[in-house]
Amino acid sequence: RKEVEQDPGPFNVPEGATVAFNCTYSNSASQSFFWYRQDCRKEPKLLMSVYSSGNEDGRFTAQLNRASQYISLLIRDSKLSDSATYLCVVKERVDSNYQLIWGAGTKLIIKP
Amino acid sequence: DAGITQSPRHKVTETGTPVTLRCHQTENHRYMYWYRQDPGHGLRLIHYSYGVKDTDKGEVSDGYSVSRSKTEDFLLTLESATSSQTSVYFCAIRGLAGGLGTDTQYFGPGTRLTVL
Numbered sequence: 241r242k243e244v245e246q247d248p249g250p251f252n253v254p255e256g257a258t259v260a261f262n263c264t265y266s267n268s269a270s271q272s273f274f275w276y277r278q279d280c281r282k283e284p285k286l287l288m289s290v291y292s293s294g295n296e297d298g299r300f301t302a303q304l305n306r307a308s309q310y311i312s313l314l315i316r317d318s319k320l321s322d323s324a325t326y327l328c329v330v331k332e333r334v335d336s337n338y339q340l341i342w343g344a345g346t347k348l349i350i351k352p
Numbered sequence: 353d354a355g356i357t358q359s360p361r362h363k364v365t366e367t368g369t370p371v372t373l374r375c376h377q378t379e380n381h382r383y384m385y386w387y388r389q390d391p392g393h394g395l396r397l398i399h400y401s402y403g404v405k406d407t408d409k410g411e412v413s414d415g416y417s418v419s420r421s422k423t424e425d426f427l428l429t430l431e432s433a434t435s436s437q438t439s440v441y442f443c444a445i446r447g448l449a450g451g452l453g454t455d456t457q458y459f460g461p462g463t464r465l466t467v468l
Contacts, residue, residue, distance in 0.1 A: 244394060248392075271454075272449075272454045272456075274449065274456055282461070282462075283442055283459035283460060283461050283462050284395070284442070284459055285458075285459070286449065286456060286458065289449045289450070289454075289456070327394070327395075329456070331454070331456070337402075339397065339410075340395075340397075340456070340457060341394070342394030342395040342396075343394050344392055344393055344394045345394070
């Protein structure tokens with residue numbers, strides 16, 4: 241079974257701190273990678289795509305390491321509003337289509 | 353906002369009863385998906401559709417059927433609900449992921465189903 245694995249947490253982090261979490265994937269042929277954010281009792285929402293060269297969006301930085309098959313998400317200057325579950329997603333080709341393989345998520349709690 | 357609505361948003365039903373969940377989208381997306389989300393698991397694909405009357409099974413399709421008679425509506429039916437189908441059900445559409453030149457999925461608000 242192709243898998244995407246994440247530390248479930250929770251990560252308890254003081255406001256203003258930097259926090260990082262990783263996600264490992266098992267299929268070396270995976271094509272694209274994403275981070276989603278899911279608030280309690282809400283739907284997942286796309287946070288950012290992960291570029292091969294790494295990319296930044298404000299306080300958020302995503303990195304991809306294909307050799308070791310993991311992606312990471314770094315959040316700087318964390319805010320209370322960053323409290324959520326962060327889902328790692330890997331896109332794989334299946335025949336002429338593709339599927340998204342989802343991690344179970346890492347829970348982040350930012351404390352004042 | 354992906355322009356997706358789901359109904360009902362909450363439902364409690366009894367074992368053995370049929371249940372139909374509806375997903376409605378307003379932006380003419382060709383691909384639609386049904387997932388379930390359970391604690392400790394990633395989202396798991398139940399069925400998906402790639403056009404009107406065109407559907408295919410996902411990873412956890414047993415006990416579920418789908419229909420798509422119009423582009424905007426994708427229905428998920430539990431023919432005879434079981435307690436193991438208690439879950440949160442999300443509908444999704446395929447859309448572009450900005451910047452990568454690839455696409456990903458965008459979700460409706462979900463339906464919380466409890467089977468007693």
